[in-house]
Amino acid sequence: MTCARCENLAEDVRFRSRGELFRAIETVRQALANGDVVEVDAGPMRGVVAFSDLSDAGPLDDLLLYRFRCPDCGQIFVLGAETYHGSGGSWGKSEPLGPP
Template sequence: MACARCKDLCIRYAVRHPHELRKAIQIGAENIADGTLGEVVPDSPCVSVSFIELAKGAAWDDYIEYHFRCLHCDEIFWLHAETYHGSGGYWEPKDSKSIRENITN
């Protein structure tokens, strides 16, 4: 279960538009910067742009998938979205039981 550090991140945030994706990226980057989250890079990442480059403003792939781990309780989060056709995706905890709130715009 989530801890006090990451409970505010335990939301299912719908990403439908580029500005929502940009916001989700910014939230991830801020939480890495303040030591709440660490990026988890899979053995064979399906994205060509690293999250750090993305956070600096690099263009995203047609499909993005980034994984994060709370450094305090090991809760896993991911940001995944299909950007090419705009069908979108989510920022959410991997464990659906950890979702405290659904945010759709």
């Protein structure tokens, strides 16, 4: 389920490089700034580094996991990446962790 607010974020994206990952992070940051998504708790697997502190120049967790929610329709989106290998990650729609 998506709505007019989040439909432009609803496309699944795969990252194959750190550069692609950070382009996606920039897109999500813009969406956060616009209020198109809000960050929500990603659960026990969440990234240690705050999403706002992620930097292409800085250290990254081996595994990144962040969850976001559309404030209008409640659609959940997940940004995940395995930075240890310098590649492998994705953005896409997800199911809620539990009751809202």
